[in-house]
Amino acid sequence: MALDIKKFISRFIEEARDHLGRLTQGLADLEQGIDTEQINSLFRSAHTLKGSSRMLKLEPITLVAHSLEDLLSALRDKRLGSSAGVSALLYQAVDTLTDQVEALEAKGEVAELNATQLEFCKKLSALAENPDLLNTPVTPATTASPTVVSEAKAEQDKPALKSTDTVRIKLSKLEELIKLMGELVSNHAGMRELATSARQLEKTAESKPNSHLEMQQFSRNIRETVLAQEDLMQELHDKALQMRMLPLGIVLDSASRLVRDMARSLDKQVECRIQGSEIELDRQMIDQLADPMIHLLRNALDHGIEPPAERQKKGKPARGLIKITARQDAGWVVLDISDDGAGLSLEAIRDKALKKGLVTEADLAEMSDQEVTDLIFLPGFSTSALITEVSGRGVGMDVVKRSIVDELQGVISVRTQLGKGACFTLRLPLSLAKMRVLTISAAGHELGFTAQYIAELLSVPEASLIKVADRNAVIIRNEFVPVVKLADLIGLPVKAKQASKPIAANKKALLLLVIRVHTEKLALIIDKLLDERDLVIKQLPEHLHSNTLISGMVTTGQNKLVSLLHVPYLLAKARKVRGTAKNETPTLGKEQRKRILVVDDSLNTREIERDVLEAWGYQVTLAEHGQDGLDKARAEVFDAVLTDVEMPIMDGFTLTARLREEENYRDKPIIIITSRAKESDRRRGIEVGADAYIVKGSFDQNSLVDTLKILLD
Amino acid sequence: MQILVVDDDPLAGEMIAAVLEDQGHQVFQAENAVVALELLNAQPGVELVVSDMNMPLVSGVELYRELQTQGRKLPFILLTGDDPEAARAQEPAIDACLMKDFSMEETLPAAIAKVMAASS
Structure with missing residues (x-):
């Protein structure tokens, strides 16, 4: 027979992933309380997985899905109540299925169940029949899980968050795009017509006396067509970018899995609660978000959440809680990763920073608690006294910070309370591809700044600058802000044409661009604000990657390339200049x-x-x-x-x-x-x-x- | 022959359709009983219904009973992911009950042949 049912396997993988995501989410909700409709839908997912895997002869998946279905039906029919033990079993079944689907995708086949896995399946079905088994001394969760996990995980050397390399797009979205393309094509036809009439005008211009009237009409037409085209392009661009947006769930759903796996290997009990996984982010960012997320989660598990016994001693529930919440805030997506563990010890941070020579006693004395906490982001700092397998060595929070700030153009901050836990907050721009950009000129050079770093732009009389410690500063609403000339700070050569002009023109007023990262501000003297608009940010070419001063490029009108300055670097550079002055x-x-x-x-x-x-x-x-x-x-x-x-x-x-x-x-x-x-x-x-x-x-x-x-x- | 396939799982539905189309049948698909009834109204040429058992809201057996009460006595094959005997026990009058599995490529055409022979 010609029919090859196996061609449906890739469809199955995709569908299975949806169902597993739904199951994981559903199990997390289940822990908050049982809702019959919810169990029904979980049951249905398990049932569908069972059915379609059987049709594709993926027996090992069918077996596990079947046992999961059994256990869920016992829950649905109230033959079994929900408990931490049951949850652990359900999660383990979903995790096993996830492994199988991943293996299916990677190798095109699913391995037969091994003895422990078979045992596990039997246990689930038996438990569904006879709920009392749960209370027997040999608790299933702890006996079965480590072996299953280690066997399944043996080939994976390190934990990873999944992201896919294909995008599924709603048909309606694609159709909108195609419709827009159609409009653009008809707009283009209009342009062609205009080109023809331009040629005609050219021919008749000399002979006809009142050709300027025609010319006027022609130029009006051209303006209208171009404006219409601009609108279309804008819409097309927005729509295309939207298609690249992916729900955060792609990273977050596998995060809860990762947390459970790590918790098992650390002998800790952790619940991972996720909120806001439907929020969409540019896929480019989603990919880059995985590593810092893994790192933060590992830290939370390894250093944050205490072992169950210790937690109980402190009067906390034995099971720790890691919460990942995402929300949208204007043009930003804010991700909070919090745990209810031990929190960061300021004492330990101070000691460590001193020992590593990152700060002096005098520095520490002046630092606020928050400033001390922020020391963990310094290169070479890592709070774990013990080097454990999970957190590894070498990389620390500085790497996380770098990837959030430098690669994702975001901001990271941490709040902590000793004994209560810690919360890391990541603020990420919705899309890296397009951002509000200010273009300015300094010493005759055109330069760009992304708007999120701009605090304000103001013009002040030169006389209002005050000189403090051999540097200029300006007072902006009760605050001293250091002032430097942008051209001097980054050593811009003065363009010959411009050399004399700015000095004369700026005699009376200075234009200050105030940039900000966190609470630190710096006022840059610039010549002129050229433009402010949403522009597509282009990645730097390979040979410029090592340039820390420039974060990207934008194309302005007339196809001119303008470099975007990397503001955190500017601030660091200004600080360095200050530092050398201090030593004298x-x-x-x-x-x-x-x-x-x-x-x-x-x-x-x-x-x-x-x-x-x-x-x-x-x-x-x-x-x-x-x-x-x-x-x-x-x-x-x-x-x-x-x-x-x-x-x-x-x-x-x-x-x-x-x-x-x-x-x-x-x-x-x-x-x-x-x-x-x-x-x-x-x-x-x-x-x-x-x-x-x-x-x-x-x-x-x-x-x-x-x-x-x-x-x- | 025109056949209506009812399954809430689109993947399963397509696989069943693929098996049937491979046999030279023309297949209509419905993702639930309500759509199935509408389709039957719109397509009077349909001679056979192949339906999944477990579906939200209206199950395969309930769809069968509904068709019977409406007087549409079309041959009906029920597919199930669970034990087919249990499904048959619920509604012994159904023409055939099959397990959804890998051997459907053979079992389904065989069942169709048998059911169609019996009804004609």
């Missing part, structure tokens, strides 16, 4: 140097004030709000305190008043630096006991240093 500060003996406490909630302001003061030989400690300042002031004695007014938790007025109640600070100079210029505020500052009140708008480093000098001597 006069080195007085430590004991002679006066100690100053600087309290301000803006990171930029704190750092600039520190730079100024250090340049003048003071020893500076930073605090990020009033309470932090008060704690630090109590812990050691400072010679003077500089504080901002508006801060979270405790403001500067309160801090001043509280310090005055302290024995050590009754007579120490306290200077308030603020953007509040109102007389009433100034009076209040003096009332609460400040010695000086400096308004940031009129900030001049000499006045600060002079004031300090007078007060300290």
Whole structure:
């Protein structure tokens, strides 16, 4: 017979994957409570798998699906109640099926069930018949699972999250695309007509006296056609990009599987709850997301979730919880990966960072808890004291951060509470392919910035720049932001034509492009804003991959290529320039140097004030709000305190008043630096006991240093 | 011959259709009993129904009974992923009950031949 039913195998694999995804999701929901309709649909998936695998003579799959169906039907008919033990068995069956389908895809066949797997299937069916078996001393989950897993996994050297290399697209989406193409073709026909009439116009132009009227009509036609084409192109582009969007479920669904496998090998009990897997992301990003996700999940399991006994001792449920939630937030997709484990120990992080020489004691003293936590992202840092098999060695969070920030243009942050758990948050742009881009010119060069890094664009009079510690800064709403010339920062050669012009033109006003990563800001002096629009970002060619300054290219009108600058790199570079300047500060003996406490909630302001003061030989400690300042002031004695007014938790007025109640600070100079210029505020500052009140708008480093000098001597 | 195949699993439905088309039949497919009834109305030339047993809402046996009450006495072959005897026990009047499996390539045409011979 000519018919080869085996040709349906690839269809089966695809369909099986859908069903397995549904089963995995369904089992996770089941743990939240039994819903008959839900079990029905799970049962149906198992039943369908059984049926179609049997028609394709994939007996091993049929057997496992059959046992799974048996167990589900026992649940459906309430012959069996749901419990952690039953869940584990159901998951194990789904995992076995997943392995089989994967093997089928890779090798085109499914291996016969081995003895343990057969045993497992029998156990499921037997349990469905006789629910009491669950309570027999030999619990099925622990006896069967390690062997099955290790055998099935033997060929896989490392855990991986799956993503497919084919995309399934809704027919309707494809049809829309084809319809658009049709419109584009008819638009093109219009263009051809215009080309013909252009030739005609050319011919008759000289002979006809009133040809300019025809010309006018012609140019109107051309404008309309081009505008219509622009709309079509835009729509076509959007639709095409949408087709490349894939649901996050592609990565996330296999994540819960990965968590279960790793949990088994670590002898931990973990439930993995996933939310938002229907949210779509560009497939390019989905592919790149897999590695960092694996890493974060491994860390959560290995270092986060404690062994069951330890959890119970702490009064937590024996089974840990890892939650992956995805949500859309404007042009971003936000992924939270949280666990209810031990959390990150700040103490351990401090110790480790010190031991590795990543920071000094003095650095640590100034760091807020969040800043300490963020140390885990530094290269060469890894919190695990023990090197375990799962987390491996060598790579750490810095790699995760790099791939999120550099490759995915995203942002990663972490929050943690000791004993309660940790939560990593990834913010990812919806699509890498198209982003809002600002093109600007500096020293005659055209350059691009992706909008997510731009805080604002403003024009300030040159005179409003203030000089602090030999660098320029500007005050933007109560915050000092360092100012550098973009051309100087990246060493752009000045184009001859432009050389003299900008200086003359910019005499009065400077155009500042304020860039931001997290809380760190930097103002770049640029010549001109050229354009702002959504552009397709092109990947860098191979030979430019090592260039950390450029993150991609865009094509603007007239087919010109413009480089996109990589903002995190610019900030790092600006910091480096600052760092070298700092080293030149006069080195007085430590004991002679006066100690100053600087309290301000803006990171930029704190750092600039520190730079100024250090340049003048003071020893500076930073605090990020009033309470932090008060704690630090109590812990050691400072010679003077500089504080901002508006801060979270405790403001500067309160801090001043509280310090005055302290024995050590009754007579120490306290200077308030603020953007509040109102007389009433100034009076209040003096009332609460400040010695000086400096308004940031009129900030001049000499006045600060002079004031300090007078007060300290 | 025109045959109606009813199966909620599109893959299974297509495989059954492939077997039948290979035999030179013309196949209509329906993914549930409601679509099946509509199709039968639209296609009076259909001479045989091949239906899956386990389907959401209306099962294969229920579809058979519905056809009987409507007076459409078409030959009916029931396919099932489970034990065919159990299905037959539910509705002994059904012309044939077959296990959906790899041997369907032979069993299904054989069953059709038998059922059609009996009904003519």
